[in-house]
Amino acid sequence: MVRALLTNVSLFKDSITAIAQIIDEAIFKFKPEGIELIAADRAKVAAVEFKLKREAFDEYECDKEINVGLNLDNLLKIVKRIKKTEDIEIKINENENRVEIIVRGKSIRTFAIPILDISEEELPPIEKLQFSAKADIDTEIIEQGIKDADTIADSVVFKVTPSEFIMLAEGDSSKLELKVDISQDPSLILEGEARARYPVDYLKKFMKASKLSDRITINFGTDYPMKIEFNADSVYLAFVLAPRV
Structure with missing residues (x-):
């Protein structure tokens, strides 16, 4: 019970x-x-x-x-x-x-x-993923960046350098660049370097969880899966997304 x-x-x-x-x-x-x-x-x-x-x-x-x-x-x-x-x-x-x-x-x-009788499939090895870059950033920035990218293209590039977080989208005639610099946002935490492209439609779905946490942690690598984490005191929700290569 x-x-x-x-x-x-x-x-x-x-x-x-x-x-x-x-x-x-x-x-x-x-x-x-x-x-x-x-x-x-x-x-x-x-x-x-x-x-x-x-x-x-x-x-x-x-x-x-x-x-x-x-x-x-x-x-x-x-x-x-x-x-x-x-x-x-x-x-x-x-x-x-x-x-x-x-x-x-x-x-x-x-x-x-x-209650359904669902067979337990092999679970995705989330804990085995090893990321080369990380960004801890304001959730609203990511949410707005994904919405902006959705007006331009069906995929968006995430890029992390030691000093900048960047999102890029490019369509037939339009472009988007979102950039956050550590000097601009002292709360921004960046680790490593990486660049990878991901489908916007999935990212939009993930952001339905944006109200759970004011900050979001993004882990990824170059042409490598991304892990987006919403982590509050009593709830943890993370999504893993394959890159678009």
């Missing part, structure tokens, strides 16, 4: 909204220390790693690890119906083979979705 009460519903709502952009079915692992998920999209272009820690919940009961397969489209439909001023309670009874989501606000609404 799992029971979890969450009043800061934005953590759950914003995370699921972003994850559901690329994953249609996944196994959520309910553990004593919190909820975890690692999955890849069907095209094997992107992967997601999600952790909602025990301390995020007002009440959390889980005495053993339980794997819960869910359809993300169905879950997202419910999540969209939850107001950020409401509380949610998640209940899992393995014998009933379903997940109950109880929403408490001006009324009490109870949603039930079935």
Whole structure:
């Protein structure tokens, strides 16, 4: 039996909204220390790693690890119906083979979705990736840069030098260059050097999680996968994206 009460519903709502952009079915692992998920999209272009820690919940009961397969489209439909001023309670009874989501606000609404029998595929080796460059930067800068790039082309180049972070996009007749210099933004943290191109459509989906954290960490290498991390006190959400070579 799992029971979890969450009043800061934005953590759950914003995370699921972003994850559901690329994953249609996944196994959520309910553990004593919190909820975890690692999955890849069907095209094997992107992967997601999600952790909602025990301390995020007002009440959390889980005495053993339980794997819960869910359809993300169905879950997202419910999540969209939850107001950020409401509380949610998640209940899992393995014998009933379903997940109950109880929403408490001006009324009490109870949603039930079935637990799916999803085979565990080989997980993407996210922890084995070794990056040559890193940028810790204001989330809004990346969000605006991706939106700007989307008006120009279907891919965008990320570039890191010891002193600058750069995004480049080029279409048939238009160009974009976004540049942030350490002297311009003292909070900018840069490590290493790299340049790589990534598809804009996936990046736009990842940025559905932008409200989770004011800062974003981008790890990548030259013509190498990128890892984008949203890391707050009680939630961690990361996306890995293959480069466009």
